[in-house]
Amino acid sequence: MPGPASNGIPDSPLARMHPMAKIAGVCSLGLATLVWPDFTLGLGIIVMLFIAAALARVLRPFSGVMLGFGIPVTLMLLFIQGCYSPRNTRVVLDLGFAQLGLEGSLYAAKIVVTLLVFLGSFYLTNKTTYMGRLVAALTQIGVPSKIGYLILASLNVVPQMQRRIAVIEQSQHARGLETGGSLISRVRAFLPLLGPVVLSSLTDSQERGMTLETRGFGIRGVRQTSYLEVVWRRSDTVVTILFTVFLVLALVLGCLSRTGLIALAIQWGGRA
Amino acid sequence: MRIDLEHLEYVYPHGHRALDGVNLTLEGDRPVALIGQNGAGKTTLAKHLNGIIRPTGGRVLIDGVDLATADTAQWARKVGYVFQNPDDQLFLDSVRKEFEFGPRQLGFDQDLIERRMEQVAGLVGLADRLDDHPFDLSPTEKKFCAIGSVLMMDTGAVVFDEPTCGQDKFGNDRLAAIIARLRDQGKLCITISHDMKFVTRNFPRVVLMQHGRVLLDGSREEVFAREDVLKQAYVTPPPITRVARQVGLHGPVFTVSAFVDAARRARAGAGI
Amino acid sequence: MTEVIRVDDFSFRYRDADRTTLKRVSFSVEQGSFFCIVGANGSGKSTLCNALVGLIPHYFVGKSKGSVSIEDKDVATSTIADLSRQVGLVFQNPFNQLSYTAGTVAEELAFGLGNHGVSRETMHAKVARMAALMHIEDLLDKNPLELSGGQVQRVALGSTLIMEPDILVLDECTAQLDPLGSEEIFDIVKRLNQEGITVVMVDHDMERVARCADQVMVLGAGRVRALGTPEEVFTDPEVEKWGIDIPDYVKLARGLEDAGFDLAGLPVREDQAVRMIREALR
Numbered sequence: 001m002p003g004p005a006s007n008g009i010p011d012s013p014l015a016r017m018h019p020m021a022k023i024a025g026v027c028s029l030g031l032a033t034l035v036w037p038d039f040t041l042g043l044g045i046i047v048m049l050f051i052a053a054a055l056a057r058v059l060r061p062f063s064g065v066m067l068g069f070g071i072p073v074t075l076m077l078l079f080i081q082g083c084y085s086p087r088n089t090r091v092v093l094d095l096g097f098a099q100l101g102l103e104g105s106l107y108a109a110k111i112v113v114t115l116l117v118f119l120g121s122f123y124l125t126n127k128t129t130y131m132g133r134l135v136a137a138l139t140q141i142g143v144p145s146k147i148g149y150l151i152l153a154s155l156n157v158v159p160q161m162q163r164r165i166a167v168i169e170q171s172q173h174a175r176g177l178e179t180g181g182s183l184i185s186r187v188r189a190f191l192p193l194l195g196p197v198v199l200s201s202l203t204d205s206q207e208r209g210m211t212l213e214t215r216g217f218g219i220r221g222v223r224q225t226s227y228l229e230v231v232w233r234r235s236d237t238v239v240t241i242l243f244t245v246f247l248v249l250a251l252v253l254g255c256l257s258r259t260g261l262i263a264l265a266i267q268w269g270g271r272a
Numbered sequence: 273m274r275i276d277l278e279h280l281e282y283v284y285p286h287g288h289r290a291l292d293g294v295n296l297t298l299e300g301d302r303p304v305a306l307i308g309q310n311g312a313g314k315t316t317l318a319k320h321l322n323g324i325i326r327p328t329g330g331r332v333l334i335d336g337v338d339l340a341t342a343d344t345a346q347w348a349r350k351v352g353y354v355f356q357n358p359d360d361q362l363f364l365d366s367v368r369k370e371f372e373f374g375p376r377q378l379g380f381d382q383d384l385i386e387r388r389m390e391q392v393a394g395l396v397g398l399a400d401r402l403d404d405h406p407f408d409l410s411p412t413e414k415k416f417c418a419i420g421s422v423l424m425m426d427t428g429a430v431v432f433d434e435p436t437c438g439q440d441k442f443g444n445d446r447l448a449a450i451i452a453r454l455r456d457q458g459k460l461c462i463t464i465s466h467d468m469k470f471v472t473r474n475f476p477r478v479v480l481m482q483h484g485r486v487l488l489d490g491s492r493e494e495v496f497a498r499e500d501v502l503k504q505a506y507v508t509p510p511p512i513t514r515v516a517r518q519v520g521l522h523g524p525v526f527t528v529s530a531f532v533d534a535a536r537r538a539r540a541g542a543g544i
Numbered sequence: 545m546t547e548v549i550r551v552d553d554f555s556f557r558y559r560d561a562d563r564t565t566l567k568r569v570s571f572s573v574e575q576g577s578f579f580c581i582v583g584a585n586g587s588g589k590s591t592l593c594n595a596l597v598g599l600i601p602h603y604f605v606g607k608s609k610g611s612v613s614i615e616d617k618d619v620a621t622s623t624i625a626d627l628s629r630q631v632g633l634v635f636q637n638p639f640n641q642l643s644y645t646a647g648t649v650a651e652e653l654a655f656g657l658g659n660h661g662v663s664r665e666t667m668h669a670k671v672a673r674m675a676a677l678m679h680i681e682d683l684l685d686k687n688p689l690e691l692s693g694g695q696v697q698r699v700a701l702g703s704t705l706i707m708e709p710d711i712l713v714l715d716e717c718t719a720q721l722d723p724l725g726s727e728e729i730f731d732i733v734k735r736l737n738q739e740g741i742t743v744v745m746v747d748h749d750m751e752r753v754a755r756c757a758d759q760v761m762v763l764g765a766g767r768v769r770a771l772g773t774p775e776e777v778f779t780d781p782e783v784e785k786w787g788i789d790i791p792d793y794v795k796l797a798r799g800l801e802d803a804g805f806d807l808a809g810l811p812v813r814e815d816q817a818v819r820m821i822r823e824a825l826r
Contacts, residue, residue, distance in 0.1 A: 132647045145659070152645035160644075160689060164360075171361040174324050175425065176348035176377030196363040199407060207640035214597050214633050215643070215703065216659035219625035223661050227654035227671070310694050310722040412585045438636070438719055440584045440748060441789040466722050469792065506724040511751055511792040511814060518818045519825060528792075528799035535800060538825055 009130055010057040018236040019134040020141070021243075022125040028243035030118040032250035037257050038106065041250065042113030049120040058127045065123050070116050077108035131155055136226035145224045149217070157201065164197050273428035273460045274299035274335055275321055275351070281329030282316055282484075290316040292484035293330070298429070303451050303461040305475035305492075307468070309506050313484040314464045315356070318431045321462065322351035349378055352427040356434045356464075358418035362406040367398055367417050370406060374425040388424050395453060396420040397446055412443050419450065429460040436467045448474050468510040472496065472526040480505055496524040548711055548742050549573040549596060554610035556591060556600055565591045567766040568610070573759070575710075578737050579744045580753045583763035584787025589746045590636075592763070593715045596744060597633040598624040614711065628656070632709035634717040638700035642688050649691075649699055650675075650684040656707045670706055677732060678702040693720035701729060705736070712736065714745045730756075751791045754778060754812040762786055779810040793817035800824065 009015050014022075033042035046066075053062035081104040082088075088101025135148035172193065178185075212218075275298045282291040290313045298304055298321075306314045319325040320332050323344040332339040334350050352374075355361045364370050371392065375385045393399040396416040401409065406417055415435065422430060435447050451474050454461045465471050471478060471492070478495040480488040482505040488495045496502065496509055499517075508514070509524070516525035521534040550572045557564040566588045573579045581589050594600045595612050598619045612619040614630050635641055646652035653671045662670070675681045678698045683691065688699055697720045704712070714733065718726030734756060737743045747753055753760060754774040762770040762777060764786035770777045777783060778790045793811045797820065801807055805824045811817035 130647060132645075132651055135645070149643075149645050156644045156689060167355075167360045168363055170324055171353075171355050172363070173344040174322055174348055174353040174355075175361075175374040175421070176345050178343075178345045178377075193363055195365075196359070200359050203407070204640050207635065207637065208642070208644060210594075210599050210603055211633075211635065211641045212643060213603065213624040214599070214628050215656035215707065216625050216628040217643075217655075219623075219628070219659055222659070225658050225661050225664060225667065227651045227658060227664065227667050229664055309724055310692070410586055438585075438716065438748075441784075441787045442584060444789070468723075506722075508723055511817075512796055514814060515793065515796065515817050515821060519821045528795050531796055532799050532803045532805075535805065535821070535825060536803065539805075 009128060012056040012128065014052060014056040014124065015128045017128075017239065018230060018232050019125075019129050019137045020232075021236040021240050022129060024240050024243050026118070026121040026125055028247040029121050030114070032247050033114045033117040035251050035254040037254055039109040039113045042110070042117050045117050046113060046120060049117070049124060053120075053124055056124065056128050058124070061127065062120070062123060066116060066120055069119060070112065073115065074108070074112045077112055078105055081105065081108035081111075132228050133230050136228040137230045139224055139226050140230060146218070149212075161197055161201060164200065165193055168193050168196065273350070274333075275429065275460075276333040276336075277317070277320070277330070278333065279330035280317070280320060280327050280332065282313075282320070282325060283328045290484050291320075291327075294484070294486055296479065296486055296489065298460060298462060301455050301458045301460060302477050303455055303463065303475045304477045304479060305471040306462065306464045306479050306481065307466070307471060307507060308481035308487075312481040312505070314481055315433055316484075317481070318353070318433060318462065318464055321429070321431055322347040322353055324353060345377070348374070348425065348427070350428055352422035352425050352430040354419050354422045354430070354432045354435065356437065358406075358411075358414040361418045361421070362414065365405050366403055367393075367406060367409070367420075368402040370417055370421040371402070371424045374421055378425060380426075385424070388426065392420045392423045395423065395450055411438055412440070415439070415443075416446070423450070427459075429462065430454060432461070432463040432465075434464055434466065436465055436470050444470060451475075468508065468513075472510050472513065480507065492526065493524055496526075546575045547572045548575045548615050549579075549744070550611075550613045551592075551595075552611045552613075554595065554608065554612055556595065556606055556608045558591075558604060558606040561606070563766075565766055566595070569763075569766075569768055570610075571761055571768065571771060573711075573742060573744060575742055576737070576740050577742060577758040578734075578756050579742070580757040580760045581744065581746045581763060582748075582750065582753060582760060582788055583769075587763040587786070588766040589763055590715055593633060593713050593744070593746060595619070596711075596713050597631050598622060598627040599633075625659070628707065628709075629660070630709060631711040631713060632704035632707055633713045634701050634704050634715065636716045636719050638693065638696040638717075638720060641700040641703070642696065643703075644689075646688055648685050649680060649688050652688045652699055653703045653706050656703060660707070674702045674706045677705075679728070694722065694725045697721055697725075698729065701732075709741070711742045711744065714743065714747075716746050716748065718747075748789075750778065750789055751793070751814070754791045754793075755814075762788060774812045775810075778812045796821075 029045050033045060036042065053059045082100045083098040085101060085104030085107060087103040087107060090102040091099045092102050092105065093100040131152055135152055138148050139145055277294050277296045280291050280294040283289050294317060306318065308314055316325060320327060323339050334347065339347060362370055364373060371389055372385055375388065393402060396419055398413060398416060398420060401413065406414060409417055419435065436444055439447065451461050463475065476491060478490065478492050479486055480495060487505055488498055488501055496513055502509065510526065512528065512531055513524050513526060516531055516534065521538055525531045525534050552570055554566060554569045555564055556566045569592065581592060583589050591600065594604060596614065601608055601620055602624050614627060619627065643652060643655045646655060650671050653674055654667045657667045657670060675684055678701065680695065680698050680702065683695060688696065691699065697717065701717060718729050721729060730752065733743060757774050760772065760774050760777040761768060762783050769786050770780055770783050778794050784790055791812050793814065793816070796817065797807050797810050800821065807820045807824050809820065811820050
């Protein structure tokens, strides 16, 4: 049960996974990439993430985020580290105005894959988890309901503000405000509208705080329950164990290799 | 002022057909009430009158000119629109600035603005609140501030969306005075309302809508004589009208004095 | 009859306000009765509602005198959350009543139950029952932030009723609805009242107040100006002074009496008006 249909989360094994198991996954994969001596493990994980995204039917937005973030960051880091890192000894490419060094490039690759693994696994978790389930799961392990509330309420505030801005903007057109034209004139027409939106969301949140209390929010001496049931299934246990084993293995192998006790079959730079 | 709606259709992006072929002419200075259930299409229709919403079929003519030929900010000179919720409309930090905003956009000179300010502020009852922040006004005063800011623009037609919502007797009396003033100035006032007492007291012409169509259009006497159609549209006539019908008085009666006259005639043996 | 609400010589002034909002207000409400509060805007009706559920003094800061007690519990010494077991409040603006934490209407309805630690099975059963009562079964999976005003109003009322309060305080809670929608909500409230819930309601529709209320209290500039049955209050020639648009039936009867018709009394409800006027026309 990934959550109600209206939340737009396609059903998939990933969507059915317990939110905490997914959080364990984010930590395990991210840390493993971080401790691994070079970028190869991270690259492998990224490929797996793409496959997982396809299985969860969120490949399109996932690719958008990964490429949209990955390409510019890779280019930037490659340029900075590859051309100007003090580590550089071997030159792989002469660009004319600068020389691309091997060590710096490998180091850049390591940073990029680490960022992408964290970003990608977190984005996948976010895209496949109905937030209500995450908070219910947090409540079940004893996280205070106020923290759960903060997470959910802040997720809801932005779309609500966007709706308000749209209405206020509409009503200003009806009072003769031109919002077409150049970007600057549009921004100038738009800025004053932000004030009342912020003000009214402040007064709204005061009323909201009142109603929350009249509905028993923050009551003491009661253990809160949640409407959504988040079941921890055997598959979640298996997956979490796999993630843990994976992290431990990566840690051990990574450390051994760094100390030179074993030589990994392939190791491309990045030892920094 | 004359507004023609020809085969007006509006389908929301998510597929809901809010207006389904409306043919309607609004003209002259007789105040018009738009009535019908929530979702009947009243607000969608009203928002077409100055182009806040653009038709997906058919057309709107203002004094014979197709509305499609200019943008909303241009039509704001011809038709003023007061939103149901004043918070959707007010965005400046004083009542005075709200009042000045519309006429400034339309290029009125300062003298004219000052003169109108005096009249309008008196009419809406905010003459001594001009320097207050709209957020410090009571909900009722805010509503009158929104009304005032539109009246300032001196348009040939004014649309009110649910002006009586949340008003007490004093507020309703003031609204009645504003509607009467607009009529005396030869302006067309179009009002959406659920309050049948208010409608029958102040609006000689009534348009009844249901499912995006006009069911009835005529004088209040004509419309409220069609009990079958009103019932089908879930409109309940006001108390005096209902009592008159149940005691067997002739024709729809809206006021105490009309009721007394009808009762006199009935006692004289002419009506019952 | 037992008193479930007792307000004793209660005054309140909001901090930084230049005038006292409520002045020496005293009244009591009997268990199971339908009590209406009417008055012009700014007369203190909403402030009084806030005092009944403990938002005053626990949420709004200000100076208060006198006391408010709910079922013999002094509001000033209890917490709002504790009071939420006895009394539920529904406000004017339903959008501000959403918890903002629920992705679906079902979770919104269950929010209060979760705070009170109700078991999941009971929660599901109650949500289903409330959805049926409020006619919102088809909305259960929808996002509450994407509903129309009327739909949100039902959700807001449902999420208060689901906590089964003994006392329901309604502050102009049908303002967003059309006449048919507000009558539906109203019928539900009336039925709950007949089943034993005490209702305190603020409303502008005096015909409706006259039809439902056991007791009507008129507030004018923060003071109690009249208190009694609808017949007593609405036929009092003084109440119109306080911005009360008395039921049209009373105005009609007065007009007929002035014109020489002989009515058996002043009707405040439609059925009374029809009966008396029929008699007079004979």
